[in-house]
Amino acid sequence: MAAIGARTRGLLKRSALAAGGIAPEPFVAAARKFSGWLEIGRWLRSECVGRPRRMAAREQLFDLIGAEVAQARTLYLEFGVYRGESMRYWSRLLKNPAARLHGFDSFEGLPERWSADHARGHFSTGGAIPEIGDPRAEFFKGWFERTLPDYAAPAHDALVVNLDADLYASTRFVLERIAPLIRVGAWLYFDEFSDPSHEFRAFREFVAATGMKFAAVAESRNLWNVVFRRVA
Numbered sequence: 001m002a003a004i005g006a007r008t009r010g011l012l013k014r015s016a017l018a019a020g021g022i023a024p025e026p027f028v029a030a031a032r033k034f035s036g037w038l039e040i041g042r043w044l045r046s047e048c049v050g051r052p053r054r055m056a057a058r059e060q061l062f063d064l065i066g067a068e069v070a071q072a073r074t075l076y077l078e079f080g081v082y083r084g085e086s087m088r089y090w091s092r093l094l095k096n097p098a099a100r101l102h103g104f105d106s107f108e109g110l111p112e113r114w115s116a117d118h119a120r121g122h123f124s125t126g127g128a129i130p131e132i133g134d135p136r137a138e139f140f141k142g143w144f145e146r147t148l149p150d151y152a153a154p155a156h157d158a159l160v161v162n163l164d165a166d167l168y169a170s171t172r173f174v175l176e177r178i179a180p181l182i183r184v185g186a187w188l189y190f191d192e193f194s195d196p197s198h199e200f201r202a203f204r205e206f207v208a209a210t211g212m213k214f215a216a217v218a219e220s221r222n223l224w225n226v227v228f229r230r231v232a
């Protein structure tokens with residue numbers, strides 16, 4: 001597409017400045033979000049293979065991956081466990097007795113503020129680890145920065161990673177640390193992808209830094225939840 005000319009850019013700029021002078025703050029906040037979504041859409045189209053299937057809710061995305069890995073010796077890694085809702089779902093999905101579910105969380109909540117509604121400490125369980133009732137499940141309690149360096153992944157034939165830490169720094173750290181595990185065929189699920197400043201940003205930087213190629217497999221209708229699969 002042709003670049004926007006200086007005249008048009010100037011016109012757009014003056015219009016935006018004039019509108020900004022009279023617009024209420026919620027309108028400006030919405031415009032900021034809108035430009036973030038433009039960025040995500042452009043990145044998905046230019047950097048990822050294929051068009052994601054659109055589905056109603058995250059459980060359908062889980063089921064879609066589950067249909068491929070349920071019978072395999074799957075390693076399911078979850079970063080951000082909270083009360084264990086998604087761990088329980090995956091415990092039911094994975095049928096192979098040799099599958100493993102490893103959940104990482106401080107159980108003290110978010111290490112920093114994520115949004116106006118999610119202050120530092122949000123999602124704290126007061127240190128309590130959820131009861132999953134599955135002997136294949138194991139929890140690694142503490143900040144990722146403390147637990148991941150000593151983590152040794154067990155042997156597996158399929159990998160599913162659920163990235164649900166909400167924050168940029170947490171997600172970026174995890175992706176960097178587990179990069180050697182993300183081989184062709186691995187599945188990555190993001191729970192809050194449509195916030196341009198956090199999980200999306202971490203993944204975009206990770207893809208740029210590693211050169212890994214991913215297919216965008218499926219997304220929920222509001223784009224919060226997105227599934228990728230490494231293809232090259």
Ligand SMILES: C[S@@+](CC[C@H](N)C(=O)[O-])C[C@H]1O[C@@H](n2cnc3c(N)ncnc32)[C@H](O)[C@@H]1O
Binds near residue numbers: 105106109145167
């Ligand atoms: C949205 S909750 C997870 C929800 C869960 N996956 C579910 O769907 O039921 C996010 C979790 O990420 C954890 N978290 C974020 N950054 C972390 C970090 N650097 N180390 C450890 N835990 C972290 C928080 O403690 C919080 O419990």
